[in-house]
Amino acid sequence: MALRPEHELHQRRKGRNVGVGLLLVSFIVLVFALTFVKVTRGDFELPNAQTGANG
Amino acid sequence: MTDATHITRDYEPTMGDYFALLKPRVMSLVVFTAFVGLLAAPVSLHPVEAFASILFIAIGAGASGALNMWWDADIDAVMRRTVKRPIPSGRVAPGEALALGVGLSGLSVVMLALAANLMAAALLAFTIFFYAVVYSMWLKRSTPQNIVIGGAAGAFPPMIGWVCATGSIGIEAWLMFALIFMWTPPHFWALALFMRSDYDDAKVPMLTVTHGRRATRNHILGYTVLLFILAIGTAFTSVGGLVYLTCAAVLNSMFLIGAVRIWQRDEDASEADNFAAERRFFKLSLLYLFLHFGAILFEAAMKPFGLGGWGWL
Numbered sequence: 001m002a003l004r005p006e007h008e009l010h011q012r013r014k015g016r017n018v019g020v021g022l023l024l025v026s027f028i029v030l031v032f033a034l035t036f037v038k039v040t041r042g043d044f045e046l047p048n049a050q051t052g053a054n055g
Numbered sequence: 056m057t058d059a060t061h062i063t064r065d066y067e068p069t070m071g072d073y074f075a076l077l078k079p080r081v082m083s084l085v086v087f088t089a090f091v092g093l094l095a096a097p098v099s100l101h102p103v104e105a106f107a108s109i110l111f112i113a114i115g116a117g118a119s120g121a122l123n124m125w126w127d128a129d130i131d132a133v134m135r136r137t138v139k140r141p142i143p144s145g146r147v148a149p150g151e152a153l154a155l156g157v158g159l160s161g162l163s164v165v166m167l168a169l170a171a172n173l174m175a176a177a178l179l180a181f182t183i184f185f186y187a188v189v190y191s192m193w194l195k196r197s198t199p200q201n202i203v204i205g206g207a208a209g210a211f212p213p214m215i216g217w218v219c220a221t222g223s224i225g226i227e228a229w230l231m232f233a234l235i236f237m238w239t240p241p242h243f244w245a246l247a248l249f250m251r252s253d254y255d256d257a258k259v260p261m262l263t264v265t266h267g268r269r270a271t272r273n274h275i276l277g278y279t280v281l282l283f284i285l286a287i288g289t290a291f292t293s294v295g296g297l298v299y300l301t302c303a304a305v306l307n308s309m310f311l312i313g314a315v316r317i318w319q320r321d322e323d324a325s326e327a328d329n330f331a332a333e334r335r336f337f338k339l340s341l342l343y344l345f346l347h348f349g350a351i352l353f354e355a356a357m358k359p360f361g362l363g364g365w366g367w368l
Contacts, residue, residue, distance in 0.1 A: 012067045019070035030107060034170055037103045 072146045076124055076155060077117030084344075085116040085212045091348045092216025092231055095294045095355040100171075100220050107170035108219040112212055115163035115179045119208070121156035122187035125149055127195075130257040136250065156187070171219035178218055182211040196258075199265040206239025213348070227294045234289065234347060237282040241275045241314060242340040248272075248317070249330035249337070272318050275336075279314035283307045286347060296357075296364045299350040306343050313339055 089112045093105055100108065124131065124142055132143035141147040160183050168176035186208035195201045213231035218224055247254060247263045248271060254261040263271045286307050290300035313336040320332060357363030 009067070016068075016070055030110075033103045034107050037101050041101065 066146055068141070068147050068151070072141045073151075073155060075141050076121040076147060076152050077114075077159075078120030078124075079117075081120055081209075082113050082117050084209075086113045087345075088231070088235065088348055089113070089212040089216035089219075091352045091355070092213030092228065093220050094216075095213075095227065095231075095351050096217045096220035096225075097293065098220045098222075104170055105219075108167060108175070109216070111163045111167040111170060112179060112215050112219075114159050115167065115183055116212065118156050118159035118163060119183040119186040121152050121159065122183075123191045125152040125156060126187070126191045128152075130196075130259060134253045134257045136253055160187075167215075167219070172222050174222055174224075175215050175218040178211060178215045182208055182215065185211075196260065199260045199262040201260065202240050202243045202262070203236075206236050206243075209239060210235035227289075227292050230285070230289045230292060231294070231348075231351070233285050234282075235344065237278055237285055238340065238344055240278045241282070241310075242337065242344075244271050244275050245317065245333050245337040245340065248325070248333045268322060272320070276314045276318040279311055283311050291365075293364060294351050294354065296354040298357075298363075299347075299354050302346055302350040306346055309339060310336075310343055 086109055089109050093100065093108060124140055127137075128140075128142040128149055131137035131140050137143065142149055142152055160180075164176050164180045164183070167179050186205070190201070190205045190208055194204045198204075210232045213235070214224060214228040217228040217231070244262060247261045248268065251263070255264055262274060286303045287300070289295050290303055313332065316332045317336055325333060354363040361367055
């Protein structure tokens with residue numbers, strides 16, 4: 001069997017790979033946005049011991 | 056065999072097949088009711104947190120759907136309504152559904168804890184456990200009250216939405232839970248009355264089979280009366296208001312009339328018109344739930360403008 005760079009199987013799997021890729025990217029964006037919101041809103045506090053050591 | 060093109064099956068599942076494992080139609084109902092629960096709560100979340108909370112509640116619900124399809128593949132294969140699901144139709148291997156279900160369950164619970172709070176995450180974990188283990192694995196095939204138990208699992212989303220915002224379970228959260236909980240039995244038993252052969256073939260102990268169709272009609276009426284009281288009562292809590300009360304009064308009267316009609320009929324009358332009253336009642340039940348939660352959402356949406364609820368009167 002001759003080697004071809006693009007087998008038919010690869011084409012079938014491409015849709016799924018792109019889908020999983022997009023899901024992962026959107027997950028990263030969501031986690032980043034959540035972190036941003038939680039940190040900037042001000043209810044994020046360092047534990048007391050740490051603030052004491054720094055201040 | 057080291058050839059990368061070696062495959063053991065003819066069909067390669069697509070994204071859509073995996074998505075179908077998550078029961079998208081059930082998920083859309085979960086999104087809607089969780090959203091209402093979240094917005095009706097007296098505490099408001101940041102939009103990003105609210106979005107993430109609803110998303111992970113939906114994914115958790117989808118995960119329990121995948122676990123249910125994994126466990127129930129044998130009975131899905133013999134029921135006309137479910138035979139085209141991904142596992143019985145051979146598009147997705149059972150092991151993949153199990154992996155997806157377990158993986159997404161873990162992800163959704165952890166992420167909900169981070170996005171909202173631990174209480175909401177614990178409730179979501181309990182809901183998944185309840186639906187996948189208590190309902191699907193244990194009670195669905197062993198008791199004719201399976202629908203009632205399954206209804207409890209479906210009733211959790213608005214409560215989780217509420218807890219995401221407030222961090223605790225209030226009376227209103229319990230009432231929204233109860234609304235879906237009491238609505239589910241009449242909704243499904245009406246379906247069982249006119250989709251007769253399906254559950255018989257699958258040997259699922261539906262009330263229609265174990266206690267007869269007369270008993271099912273009585274049960275539909277019983278639950279509808281309780282639902283009537285509950286739905287009207289909800290109008291006088293902080294999630295209710297004039298619009299909700301009007302909506303509930305009209306819908307519950309229609310629903311009760313429909314249930315009485317089903318109760319009065321016998322099998323001969325139903326077969327004569329091909330279960331017209333039962334089918335109408337089932338369709339009304341879909342509208343019933345949608346409009347009740349729509350009205351709660353409306354009351355919540357009007358509050359920033361000084362309207363909604365009872366405070367403005």
